[in-house]
Amino acid sequence: MERAMAAFAASAPALPLAVAFSGGADSTALLLACAQRWPGQVHAWHIHHGLQAAADDFERHCVQLCQRLGVPLQVRRVDAQAAAGDSPEDAARRARYKAFDALALTQQARAAIKTVVIAQHADDQAETVLLALSRGAGLAGLAAMPRRWQRGDVVFWRPLLDVPGPLIRDWLRGLGERWVEDPSNTDERFTRNRIRARLLPALEAAFPQFRATFARSAAHAAQAQALLQELAAQDLALVGLPPHIAALQTLSPARQTNLLRHWLAQQGAAASTAQMTELLAQIAACTTRGHRISLKIGAGWLQRQGEVLAWSDSQESPAHRG
Ligand SMILES: Nc1ncnc2c1ncn2[C@@H]1O[C@H](COP(=O)(O)OP(=O)(O)OP(=O)(O)O)[C@@H](O)[C@H]1O
Numbered sequence: 001m002e003r004a005m006a007a008f009a010a011s012a013p014a015l016p017l018a019v020a021f022s023g024g025a026d027s028t029a030l031l032l033a034c035a036q037r038w039p040g041q042v043h044a045w046h047i048h049h050g051l052q053a054a055a056d057d058f059e060r061h062c063v064q065l066c067q068r069l070g071v072p073l074q075v076r077r078v079d080a081q082a083a084a085g086d087s088p089e090d091a092a093r094r095a096r097y098k099a100f101d102a103l104a105l106t107q108q109a110r111a112a113i114k115t116v117v118i119a120q121h122a123d124d125q126a127e128t129v130l131l132a133l134s135r136g137a138g139l140a141g142l143a144a145m146p147r148r149w150q151r152g153d154v155v156f157w158r159p160l161l162d163v164p165g166p167l168i169r170d171w172l173r174g175l176g177e178r179w180v181e182d183p184s185n186t187d188e189r190f191t192r193n194r195i196r197a198r199l200l201p202a203l204e205a206a207f208p209q210f211r212a213t214f215a216r217s218a219a220h221a222a223q224a225q226a227l228l229q230e231l232a233a234q235d236l237a238l239v240g241l242p243p244h245i246a247a248l249q250t251l252s253p254a255r256q257t258n259l260l261r262h263w264l265a266q267q268g269a270a271a272s273t274a275q276m277t278e279l280l281a282q283i284a285a286c287t288t289r290g291h292r293i294s295l296k297i298g299a300g301w302l303q304r305q306g307e308v309l310a311w312s313d314s315q316e317s318p319a320h321r322g
Pocket of ligand 1: 019025028047049117120182185
């Protein structure tokens, strides 16, 4: 803990900062460590997820600890209903970041907060890598969680990303501090919880260094992904916006895929592996004026429009439109 906090302090985060404080072990530890290091400069933000029965216990713990530490606490209520096919955890995470954005806006004016710290640790990072593998993710997924990122004016940090989870709990126990256990963390219907309960103990036994080595692989993936983004931006400048089909055809299939994923992401769309394979085949086959392209990609449609590709987020097949 001390080493991680010293490394974070050495990166000179803008103060005052806000701790994303759930009331669980990790963010309780992060709040205590920050309040100790930067007295009077620390705020806490708690998002009350209306869905969980335990949400009131979390809030109570947050209020009590913040009172004891003299840390100003902002509580924001969100209603994170998961849409069909969406995991409740993902819905809660999205609602949380929206709430952080809103808090950042209101709190920036009042308290000038430009730094938010989140308490994910080395076990969370290893779980994220395994979760990405379990979904067949590409480099962007394998890159897992960044240590630092920016949203608008606010810089988010994960200062505990190198600290093993069990060490954080030992540190809290050593201080005689308590936390609230999230009952949904043991629900093995969620893949992440199965990874935590079954795979991490097996990895601990087989490769005790797994946290550090997985983190290194994630960092390699993040670096490679950054290069792919740069290449995609350069290639996109080359083939034009929207992408010119003849120019696309001069690129290798791997570069076409990279460019098309980048361009589609800008439109808010993501192609499955099968859709991308089909799209590449269609582009290769597009050698005559009359060759049509009309493919379902993500929640919309990708079509040939003269010399270029066009994406529309309409649910309806272009063939059925007038
Ligand atoms: N309800 C919340 N309010 C504020 N911040 C939250 C909330 N839930 C999660 N966070 C932040 O996001 C981080 C990751 O959340 P996640 O749900 O993965 O872990 P967690 O088990 O809640 O962690 P912790 O042990 O800190 O509770 C937390 O460590 C915390 O910093």
